[in-house]
Amino acid sequence: MNYPPRVEVRDLLSKLQTFLREEAYALEPQFLHSPFRELLPQLNSMRVRIKALGLWAPHLPVEYGGPGLTLSEFALISEELGRTPLGHYLCNCQAPDIGNMELLMAHGSDEQKQTYLLPLIAGEVRSCFSMTEPEHAGSNPAWMSTTATRDGDDYVINGHKWFTSSAEGASFAIVMAVTNPEAANRYKRASQILVPTNTPGFRILRNTSVMGHEGSDYASHAEISYENCRVPQRNILGKEGDGFALAQERLGPGRIHHCMRWIGICERAFDLMCSYAAQRELAPGVLLASRQTVQAWIAESRAEIDASRLMVLQTASRIDEKGAAAAREDISLIKFFVAGILQKVLDRAIQVHGARGLTDETVLSYWYRHERAARIYDGPDEVHKTVVARSALKKYGVDVSL
């Protein structure tokens, strides 16, 4: 495991820390109280400065203008960015765009790269990933109703999706649709197809209200109808029937990105918890920090955050060395473990703040609402625990399949 990081990575981290703490944190109160689109002018001018500082798109390889970091190195950057809800967006490495860029870099044709990837890398457009359907269990991605039928040189897509994050304002969607319903292997029936959002038949029905908030633009989760949505067959990513394999490939590094972002959130929550405990008086001269329960929360959080980071970095370096397929159980392990730690640390930090913790005077309540989803998206806890247990039990001669 390459930890502590190389000097180049330390330099990037230090520049990033300075920028985020001096500029991005100051925009958070506005972020917490206004629709996302109202912040865009300020965010765009900050993005210009990020580019000038060489901090733009830190996940990209050198040939696409990035710093060429390994996944374990980018993980440390992702943690730093995670300390503010604006971090990943400012550097253009936010989900779902980061995963879509990775897919297009690995599987896009030259034309797809020109049309979709390069504008995405430049931050000129946004994208979304449209797989989950309200009528089917999203945790079983091989089961879906959306179809893409060949007609002349085109695919005609019909279906119904929801939780397509960031669809509002996106210029294209990567849509998972069944192209080969007769394939004997159910994991070879779907494909991923690029659909410009201005295609006739692509219709956002609503932004689903999540934890009391509909959100807007990048911070939204759309329900979408695809009705005779016609795109050229050359818009397919990879080959017909590869949709599931590409989705799995996208999710491996994607889960590392999420886990490290969550560790960044934990660190910020830890910082807020300790600084509040160190200044809030329960009575004249009696600090909240003097209570043993609070000290236990601080100690437990410290241990759990440090353990999470080491587990994620170990998984990231395994992916760097052997690829995501070789780290499947490790990825599942960190996905449910770190999501659980995130929730514990946020909850303790809110409890330490008392009523203030529930207000929007800190980022804590935003994260508490927003990140409950961490135990559900990219696979619910229960599915990941099954993957880990199945692998462990195999060594004892038991084969439990999903």
Ligand SMILES: Cc1cc2nc3c(=O)[nH]c(=O)nc-3n(C[C@H](O)[C@H](O)[C@H](O)COP(=O)(O)OP(=O)(O)OC[C@H]3O[C@@H](n4cnc5c(N)ncnc54)[C@H](O)[C@@H]3O)c2cc1C
């Ligand atoms: C904030 C957020 C953003 C999202 N963004 C996107 C996006 O951009 N694009 C997209 O396509 N999708 C997105 N999703 C959807 C997400 O991928 C699905 O919610 C997820 O795959 C779970 O599917 P489901 O909600 O249909 O739950 P279901 O599959 O119906 O499962 C319901 C519950 O059943 C339990 N369960 C499921 N399977 C098992 C099992 N094998 N063993 C034991 N228990 C089990 C779990 O507790 C689970 O929570 C997003 C979801 C959220 C919450």
